[in-house]
Amino acid sequence: MTSKYLITSEKFTGSLFMEYKDGIIWKFEFSKDCNINSDTRAQLAKKIRIQEDSVELWNNNPSLILTRLLNDTTFEVFYKAYPRKDGKKLMAQRVWEKMKDVERIQAITYIDTLIEQKTSDGTAYPYASTYLNQRYWL
Structure with missing residues (x-):
């Protein structure tokens, strides 16, 4: 376990x-x-x-x-939780594969904060690959 x-x-x-x-x-x-x-x-x-x-x-x-x-830090868990599904999924997955576990956890746990921010200021969610490449959670 x-x-x-x-x-x-x-x-x-x-x-x-x-x-x-x-x-x-x-x-x-x-x-x-x-x-x-x-x-x-x-x-x-x-x-x-x-x-x-x-x-x-x-x-x-x-x-x-x-x-x-949470134990499951797979790309599938991230992508299911991420609010924007258009864009280049494969590109986001390649970025994900290069990330350390700690970064993956931070990326997943920050999604709720991102949703709150974007809802309150009325701006669009970045593509998943942009979110990961630009490390929005930092």
């Missing part, structure tokens, strides 16, 4: 992504927009919990927000 978590904070931009497979850490990565210096990155990396059952310890730090994420 796979579980995914995102760590964010008001003290830095970007996020940290952790993935556990069968209860053991499998992946840990910083988002591209993460502005944490290398010393702080090293400190955070040392605090990684090998066992998933201790991942909740991240919540002991009041400046960090730990969020459990």
Whole structure:
């Protein structure tokens, strides 16, 4: 079984992504927009919990927000949630395949915010490929 978590904070931009497979850490990565210096990155990396059952310890730090994420970050999930279906789907899919998991999660979770923005200001949704290429969620 796979579980995914995102760590964010008001003290830095970007996020940290952790993935556990069968209860053991499998992946840990910083988002591209993460502005944490290398010393702080090293400190955070040392605090990684090998066992998933201790991942909740991240919540002991009041400046960090730990969020459990949806497991399915496939292009199909993104495209189903994205409000504009015209345009070049294959082009969007190629961009998606080059993205890291953390970026995929950010792209999916930002869709609701994009819908609110575009509804309130009355402007059109960008094509899916434009949304992904220009990283609207950043």
